[in-house]
Amino acid sequence: MSIVNQSLNMLGRFAKSRVTQIVWILLLAFFLIFFIIPLGYFLLLSFFTFIQSGQYEVAFTLDNYRRLVSDNFYLRILWSTFQLGIISCIVCFIVGYPLAYFLGRSPSKWRNLVLGIVVASLFTNLVVRTFGWIVTLSDNGLLNNMLMEIGLINKPLQLIYNMTGVVIGEAQVELPVFVMLVAGVIQMIDPDLEYAARVMGADNLQAFFAVVWPLSLRGIIGGLSLVFALTISSYITPNFLAGGRIIYASLFINTLVTRTLNYPLAGALSAILLLSSLGVVGALSWVSKKYL
Amino acid sequence: MTSQREDVRISAGIEFSRRARLLRRIYKVLIACWRFLYPIVLVFGCLYLILPSIVVILASVSKTSYVTFPPQGVSFKWYGNFFTREGLVQSFVLSAGLALAVAFLAVAVSVILSVLVGRRARGVQSWAVTLAYLPLLLPTIVYGPALLLWMSHFNILDAFWSTMFTLGAAHLILALPFALQSIMVGYDRLDPTYEEAALVMGARPPKVFHYITLPLMMSTIIAGATFSFLISFDEPVVALFFTRVDFITLPVRIFQYLRYKPDPTIAAIATIITLISMILVVVADRMVGLGRLMGLRR
Numbered sequence: 001m002s003i004v005n006q007s008l009n010m011l012g013r014f015a016k017s018r019v020t021q022i023v024w025i026l027l028l029a030f031f032l033i034f035f036i037i038p039l040g041y042f043l044l045l046s047f048f049t050f051i052q053s054g055q056y057e058v059a060f061t062l063d064n065y066r067r068l069v070s071d072n073f074y075l076r077i078l079w080s081t082f083q084l085g086i087i088s089c090i091v092c093f094i095v096g097y098p099l100a101y102f103l104g105r106s107p108s109k110w111r112n113l114v115l116g117i118v119v120a121s122l123f124t125n126l127v128v129r130t131f132g133w134i135v136t137l138s139d140n141g142l143l144n145n146m147l148m149e150i151g152l153i154n155k156p157l158q159l160i161y162n163m164t165g166v167v168i169g170e171a172q173v174e175l176p177v178f179v180m181l182v183a184g185v186i187q188m189i190d191p192d193l194e195y196a197a198r199v200m201g202a203d204n205l206q207a208f209f210a211v212v213w214p215l216s217l218r219g220i221i222g223g224l225s226l227v228f229a230l231t232i233s234s235y236i237t238p239n240f241l242a243g244g245r246i247i248y249a250s251l252f253i254n255t256l257v258t259r260t261l262n263y264p265l266a267g268a269l270s271a272i273l274l275l276s277s278l279g280v281v282g283a284l285s286w287v288s289k290k291y292l
Numbered sequence: 293m294t295s296q297r298e299d300v301r302i303s304a305g306i307e308f309s310r311r312a313r314l315l316r317r318i319y320k321v322l323i324a325c326w327r328f329l330y331p332i333v334l335v336f337g338c339l340y341l342i343l344p345s346i347v348v349i350l351a352s353v354s355k356t357s358y359v360t361f362p363p364q365g366v367s368f369k370w371y372g373n374f375f376t377r378e379g380l381v382q383s384f385v386l387s388a389g390l391a392l393a394v395a396f397l398a399v400a401v402s403v404i405l406s407v408l409v410g411r412r413a414r415g416v417q418s419w420a421v422t423l424a425y426l427p428l429l430l431p432t433i434v435y436g437p438a439l440l441l442w443m444s445h446f447n448i449l450d451a452f453w454s455t456m457f458t459l460g461a462a463h464l465i466l467a468l469p470f471a472l473q474s475i476m477v478g479y480d481r482l483d484p485t486y487e488e489a490a491l492v493m494g495a496r497p498p499k500v501f502h503y504i505t506l507p508l509m510m511s512t513i514i515a516g517a518t519f520s521f522l523i524s525f526d527e528p529v530v531a532l533f534f535t536r537v538d539f540i541t542l543p544v545r546i547f548q549y550l551r552y553k554p555d556p557t558i559a560a561i562a563t564i565i566t567l568i569s570m571i572l573v574v575v576a577d578r579m580v581g582l583g584r585l586m587g588l589r590r
Binding site for chain 1 (some may be wrong): 319323326330333334336338340342343345346348351353362378401404405413415420423424426427429430431432433434437438439440441442443447461462465509519522526528529534543546547550551554556558559565566570572573577582584
């Protein structure tokens with residue numbers, strides 16, 4: 001026994017050696033230089049005064065934030081951003097929950113296929129997916145062509161360059177994330193609880209609403225808050241599917257940084273975006289921990 | 293001898309039981325409908341997830357020069373454009389090289405982190421792990437400008453290699469949570485008895501690591517490397533901010549073409565990228581199993 005202890009001590013000593021300390025310091029320095037400091041600097045910029053394109057003065061001001069929450073133009077941008085987040089959450093829930101339930105519960109032989117589809121779509125390039133949606137949703141695209149062929153409509157539906165198109169594309173991007181999260185939670189629910197409900201005379205639906213639904217609620221809330229956070233800060237999908245007709249916060253940050261070169265305002269908008277996504281995730285996880 | 297009031301009560305009771313029976317019937321119909329609807333909802337969900345990829349693949353083999361659907365005839369001529377159109381091969385090599393470097397570094401850092409704090413993650417050094425997980429919640433549209441504005445103080449965009457280095461660092465930070473997730477879980481699952489046995493037999497810790505720990509972790513290491521590679525290879529937003537004339541990654545190249553002239557050549561490249569991703573996902577699946585990797589039991 002003492003030999004084992006001695007040897008394990010050796011591993012411990014290895015972990016505390018000079019080499020290890022250098023590794024720690026290098027890692028910390030790396031994260032400071034490429035992650036913490038850039039973000040902090042960008043957020044700090046949001047308190048500086050904008051002079052003209054590309055120039056700012058190091059003078060503390062809250063003007064950038066004041067502009068964002070008082071001017072109607074910016075308020076509309078924030079509103080459409082949050083609107084997109086909420087609608088995407090709803091779509092993800094409606095389409096995603098049955099998929100998650102299937103992945104978490106079904107003994108079906110199709111389960112692996114569905115799992116494969118979900119993971120494959122999770123790892124498909126964002127730009128490629130957006131390209132696919134442009135081809136599918138445009139005026140002479142797949143969907144409109146098909147619907148006109150069948151004779152359901154006689155002129156193309158406006159499916160792209162409006163809210164509908166952005167929601168269709170965005171919900172598809174976030175759907176796999178939601179499904180994987182919720183499926184994990186549903187799988188953790190002990191199947192015996194459902195059997196118990198069934199033994200006590202509940203039918204499928206009652207057993208579901210008495211057992212699986214309440215126990216998966218925490219996973220759903222976690223998944224939806226993540227979907228919201230990812231959606232309001234997504235850039236690629238809104239950029240192409242909104243076609244410039246709706247301005248979202250992420251698109252406007254890009255404009256501010258690359259076109260108008262108003263770095264302080266971009267910093268302020270980023271801070272609001274960051275705070276609202278972190279805030280929603282934090283607040284909802286607190287609520288679900290406290291009340292569920 | 294029934295009073296008016298009792299009459300009302302009885303008719304209300306009849307009404308109630310009729311309504312209850314109706315409700316029960318509706319409920320039964322709904323359950324029957326759901327049994328029928330559930331597979332349809334599932335199929336719809338799967339189609340919705342996979343539709344854009346399929347459309348891109350179909351568009352890439354279309355005969356016409358404009359992207360159309362359904363494709364008129366099958367042709368592979370657009371795939372040839374991949375080699376002839378200016379800059380595409382260059383972007384591909386750049387993206388692949390960058391992603392390989394990122395994957396290697398992400399795995400190295402994850403292995404070091406998990407060996408150093410893995411089983412003692414609740415100890416003093418767990419802050420490092422928390423720090424490494426933070427970028428998961430970081431929007432790239434905020435991170436890109438932030439890094440660009442910070443790095444522009446050091447004239448980082450003036451040269452090819454410094455740009456590459458910076459973007460590589462950014463991708464490493466974005467990929468680390470994913471690599472760390474799969475590798476740390478793999479190390480946690482590893483039975484410490486093997487390492488202890490080797491230690492007891494007198495092997496020095498570096499030797500134990502080389503002969504015991506590393507081989508046992510190999511499958512999770514490959515899975516982590518795959519994920520990191522894909523994160524970097526597919527990342528368009530941060531790369532967009534670090535674009536130079538001679539430094540355009542493949543997603544950014546597609547982004548630019550998509551903005552100006554979408555044609556089947558782009559669909560062909562998109563198909564190639566998609567196939568690469570799919571192959572890597574299958575590799576990860578063979579190594580650890582998709583279910584386990586995503587936190588699901590088989």
